[in-house]
């Protein structure tokens with residue numbers, strides 16, 4: 001049965017999932033800034049993907065949710081979340097399923113507080129997608145995997161049908177920290193060195209190992225079951241030229257997700273009395289350097 005899917009912040013992640021879901025006949029409504037909303041209303045969503053091919057699909061573009069949805073995907077960047085939520089009134093969202101796919105962990109509490117009637121289900125996405133123009137997304141490579149906590153079964157089924165890899169994982173903290181354990185060391189060190197991951201492995205290997213183990217300690221104290229050796233094994237074979245999105249944002253002078261990624265690790269460590277000195281030094285240095 002077609003789902004009514006609202007997408008708040010249809011950029012790289014939201015635009016890609018919206019295009020794939022709309023192609024399967026789901027009713028996709030994008031909640032966006034006026035220019036983007038207008039473009040999507042006129043031209044729909046367009047995806048160019050190594051894995052899914054070239055596709056365009058009709059979607060509704062609007063600046064504010066004004067009719068019920070079954071599911072709402074929350075996909076702005078962390079720095080844009082507060083402003084974007086103005087487009088999602090709690091009384092219209094009602095008891096819908098709310099699935100944030102932002103990196104980080106702190107947004108879940110924010111959403112649950114703001115939308116107490118909704119069913120907020122943790123999610124994470126592994127993909128390399130970027131918005132090239134309003135409503136238009138480029139997806140590079142074949143990686144496209146969504147992990148959801150229980151409670152969003154209809155969405156999980158719908159995403160599976162689009163061809164995405166979809167997993168449901170019972171432990172919410174584990175799900176969120178699995179992504180952050182990999183991302184935080186990668187993002188913090190590439191941004192700190194202003195160099196891709198190959199240079200980090202060569203020049204900051206000690207820091208890389210230490211940050212991986214500090215983040216794992218914070219994750220463990222926060223209720224997850226991290227595996228730092230597995231994280232290092234994932235970081236090892238990454239292409240030497242690979243950069244992180246935090247690094248790209250920093251280089252372009254855009255606001256970064258430093259607080260949602262590095263700040264979240266420090267806050268969790270502090271909450272649980274875990275010492276993370278190297279991660280703290282890097283985050284504080286970046287806080288001083290970036291906006």
Ligand SMILES: NC(=O)c1ccc[n+]([C@@H]2O[C@H](COP(=O)([O-])OP(=O)(O)OC[C@H]3O[C@@H](n4cnc5c(N)ncnc54)[C@H](OP(=O)(O)O)[C@@H]3O)[C@@H](O)[C@H]2O)c1
Pocket residue numbers: 008009010011012013014031032033036075076077078080083084085087101102103125126127128129130131133134135245257
């Ligand atoms: N991209 C990836 O490959 C990837 C992979 C894994 C995780 N993530 C995570 O997913 C999240 C989203 O990343 P992204 O790369 O998709 O970001 P993005 O391409 O910048 O998309 C965010 C979208 O939010 C929209 N937006 C900004 N302010 C808004 C507002 N006030 N109201 C409504 N919409 C607003 C922007 O709209 P406009 O189009 O109008 O500018 C933009 O299209 C981040 O937490 C990121 O770390 C991304």
